Amino acid sequence: MDKELWTITEVIERFEIEEHFVRDLEEEEIICPICGEDPETKLFQVSELEKLRLAKMLFHDMGVNLEGIDIIIRMRQNMINMRRQFDDILEDVANRMKQAFEDKT
Secondary structure (H helix, E strand, O other), rough: OOEEEEEHHHHHHHOOOOHHHHHHHHOOOOOOOEEHHHHHHHHEEEHHHHHHHHHHHHHHOOOOOHHHHHHHHHHHHHHHHHHHHHHHHHHHHHHHHHHHHHHHH
């Protein structure tokens, strides 16, 4: 996606969804827009659009309710965070091994 911030109108058109679905996701705090100076001006970051895309698929294609969508998206984010931590640990171990090898030579 080229843009960093999307209006609700752009989101509705891009994802071919109803505005009330977006509002329901906001109410459940599944997605969180950035509010501008005008409270009616809500902008969505790309990260929120990924959640919206997943929520649409879960809701429309798989029949998952909003509570289930919330749980799935939070679990997915937790898994992503754990993977990043694991990658950081592996990188640190590799660096320490490399340093130890260089120290011995």
